[in-house]
Amino acid sequence: MSEPLLCELSVPGRVGFRFPEVDVPQAPLPEGMLRQELPLPELYEVDVVRHYTRLSQLNHGIDIGFYPLGSCTMKYNPKVNEEVARLPGFAHVHPLQPEETVQGSLALMYQLQEWLKEIGGFAGVTLQPAAGAQGELTGVLIIRAYHEANGQSQRNKILIPDSAHGTNPATSAMSGMRVVEIKSDGRGNVDLEALRAECDESLAGLMLTNPNTLGLFDENVEEVVRLVHAAGGLVYGDGANLNALLGIVRPGDLGIDVLHYNLHKTFSTPHGGGGPGSGPVGVAEKLVDFLPGPLVDIIEPGDDEEPPLYGFVYPKKSIGRVKAFHGHFGMMARAYTYMRMHGKEGMRMISEYAVLNANYLRARLRDVYHVPYDRICMHEFVAEGRWPDIPDIQALDIAKRLMDFGFHPPTNYFPLIVHDALMIEPTETESLQNLDAFADAMIKIAEEARSNPELLKTAPHNTPVGRVDEVKAAKELVLCCGFRSTDLSSK
Amino acid sequence: MNIPTELKYTENDEWIRVEGNIGTVGITDHAQEQLSDIVYVEILVSEGDRVAKGDSCATIESVKAAADVYMPVSGKIVAINEKLPDTPEMVNSDPYGGAWMVKVELSNPSELNGLLDASAYQAKIAASE
Numbered sequence: 001m002s003e004p005l006l007c008e009l010s011v012p013g014r015v016g017f018r019f020p021e022v023d024v025p026q027a028p029l030p031e032g033m034l035r036q037e038l039p040l041p042e043l044y045e046v047d048v049v050r051h052y053t054r055l056s057q058l059n060h061g062i063d064i065g066f067y068p069l070g071s072c073t074m075k076y077n078p079k080v081n082e083e084v085a086r087l088p089g090f091a092h093v094h095p096l097q098p099e100e101t102v103q104g105s106l107a108l109m110y111q112l113q114e115w116l117k118e119i120g121g122f123a124g125v126t127l128q129p130a131a132g133a134q135g136e137l138t139g140v141l142i143i144r145a146y147h148e149a150n151g152q153s154q155r156n157k158i159l160i161p162d163s164a165h166g167t168n169p170a171t172s173a174m175s176g177m178r179v180v181e182i183k184s185d186g187r188g189n190v191d192l193e194a195l196r197a198e199c200d201e202s203l204a205g206l207m208l209t210n211p212n213t214l215g216l217f218d219e220n221v222e223e224v225v226r227l228v229h230a231a232g233g234l235v236y237g238d239g240a241n242l243n244a245l246l247g248i249v250r251p252g253d254l255g256i257d258v259l260h261y262n263l264h265k266t267f268s269t270p271h272g273g274g275g276p277g278s279g280p281v282g283v284a285e286k287l288v289d290f291l292p293g294p295l296v297d298i299i300e301p302g303d304d305e306e307p308p309l310y311g312f313v314y315p316k317k318s319i320g321r322v323k324a325f326h327g328h329f330g331m332m333a334r335a336y337t338y339m340r341m342h343g344k345e346g347m348r349m350i351s352e353y354a355v356l357n358a359n360y361l362r363a364r365l366r367d368v369y370h371v372p373y374d375r376i377c378m379h380e381f382v383a384e385g386r387w388p389d390i391p392d393i394q395a396l397d398i399a400k401r402l403m404d405f406g407f408h409p410p411t412n413y414f415p416l417i418v419h420d421a422l423m424i425e426p427t428e429t430e431s432l433q434n435l436d437a438f439a440d441a442m443i444k445i446a447e448e449a450r451s452n453p454e455l456l457k458t459a460p461h462n463t464p465v466g467r468v469d470e471v472k473a474a475k476e477l478v479l480c481c482g483f484r485s486t487d488l489s490s491k
Numbered sequence: 492m493n494i495p496t497e498l499k500y501t502e503n504d505e506w507i508r509v510e511g512n513i514g515t516v517g518i519t520d521h522a523q524e525q526l527s528d529i530v531y532v533e534i535l536v537s538e539g540d541r542v543a544k545g546d547s548c549a550t551i552e553s554v555k556a557a558a559d560v561y562m563p564v565s566g567k568i569v570a571i572n573e574k575l576p577d578t579p580e581m582v583n584s585d586p587y588g589g590a591w592m593v594k595v596e597l598s599n600p601s602e603l604n605g606l607l608d609a610s611a612y613q614a615k616i617a618a619s620e
């Protein structure tokens with residue numbers, strides 16, 4: 001790579017920051033705890049700033065270009081979100097401040113809970129979980145607590161369709177549940193026969209990703225929910241793909257009992273390196289008492305003169321805290337801003353454009369890339385990154401070559417039920433010109449795959465780092481640079 | 492693609508070689524080809540464990556995906572391939588030999604009747620392509 005490491009830039013004696021003179025009494029450290037030397041890089045402040053600025057320019061992010069990473073909803077993060085999150089009244093509050101001194105922040109959390117309830121069709125919402133996977137864990141722990149409270153602790157089986165998100169089985173296993181996979185049928189829906197066969201008295205619930213990772217809305221979702229409920233199970237909804245449904249379908253109205261939202265996907269808070277995430281969980285009426293606590297509520301109602309007094313309440317049979325303090329408050333401020341800026345009508349438009357954009361790309365690419373479940377999709381679709389006439393070319397080669405055109409590759413090799421899957425999610429924030437540029441690049445790559453396959457096999461060519469050796473990266477886990485190796489190896 | 496005729500197969504791409512009352516289990520050439528470069532193998536059972544048909548006995552990871560290996564039959568584990576976690580690439584180079592995963596003493600040999608023979612397994616692969 002063109003950019004050296006900080007330890008390679010280090011020059012002995014360079015100082016970036018000097019501590020002021022000590023103006024308090026000195027207390028010596030115990031003898032045995034004193035280091036003889038501390039081998040850290042020695043640099044001027046300007047060296048460090050330029051190093052990190054250069055590194056940031058080598059990265060690809062949503063502020064640099066198109067990022068159609070399927071099921072990740074890499075939509076643009078509006079900058080007004082950042083302005084609001086940085087308002088001193090939000091940015092400088094401390095979670096241990098007395099409640100009466102943080103009424104504005106509590107009002108924001110309360111309103112966000114209310115909006116998420118309305119969007120999802122739920123009776124209660126917790127904002128605590130740190131991200132989607134922790135939201136899932138919270139949801140499955142709530143399902144477990146519900147069965148235990150009903151004297152049904154033998155219910156330890158969670159059904160997971162093979163088109164679900166990859167985190168679902170891990171979540172269930174962590175919750176002490178047994179995972180059984182349910183196949184998809186020929187149209188990409190949950191196979192109802194396979195589902196019926198598993199609906200018995202050990203059923204705790206089903207984790208449904210809808211739309212699923214094929215980008216398809218399950219055409220039998222009402223029957224799926226009915227079967228699970230009839231067997232005494234609950235339905236968990238993985239809300240990672242909620243960007244397709246805003247203002248159109250409410251998961252709670254479909255009978256889904258628990259669902260997590262990803263504020264860092266659907267509600268435009270930063271994602272990936274810009275995180276942290278935030279994974280609120282919504283629940284149906286019968287599960288409200290099990291939510292993690294505390295929740296924000298109105299303690300004393302307001303009137304024409306006085307605003308209400310907000311405070312914390314603890315649900316009666318709460319599964320307990322799942323996160324220190326109250327979750328990632330900065331993300332709540334950003335998601336609140338996003339909802340406020342869009343309003344009710346805007347929410348629906350977000351999903352309509354997300355679905356339109358995905359279908360536009362599907363229609364432009366389906367003659368060149370095989371789309372195995374080829375019907376009207378939701379916010380994403382899955383194509384095969386392979387052709388029978390050129391068996392050497394795989395999805396990975398196409399993904400790598402896309403980087404040469406300035407695009408982040410789609411999710412690849414997932415879902416597992418499509419050979420050489422390329423899962424493409426454009427989101428609503430891309431213009432027609434950007435969608436066309438991406439489709440043109442994909443079509444050109446398909447031509448290159450036949451005219452010059454080597455170009456794909458050795459891609460990327462225009463990036464700071466070329467094709468990496470993934471086997472070596474996975475097997476030789478050297479995560480630490482040898483800073484002045486003699487200093488460290490002698491210890 | 493290599494599909495030895497003397498072995499039995501599962502829908503999920505495991506093979507079993509039966510000698511007397513002992514079955515040796517691994518994953519097929521087709522499975523390793525689909526997964527591509529294998530970088531990690533963890534055997535989840537130990538000698539002496541009782542396992543049921545369908546239980547997960549190993550986890551493998553490639554640069555593309557992670558997959559579970561399931562027991563094709565029930566029985567008692569009598570040996571595990573301790574070398575394999577240190578040489579996961581063996582699954583790519585020698586799936587029917589050095590990359591065996593567990594040996595099991597069959598408790599219900601009639602379960603073998605429910606497995607696929609080489610030609611049925613070949614047909615299953617062709618149907619999934």
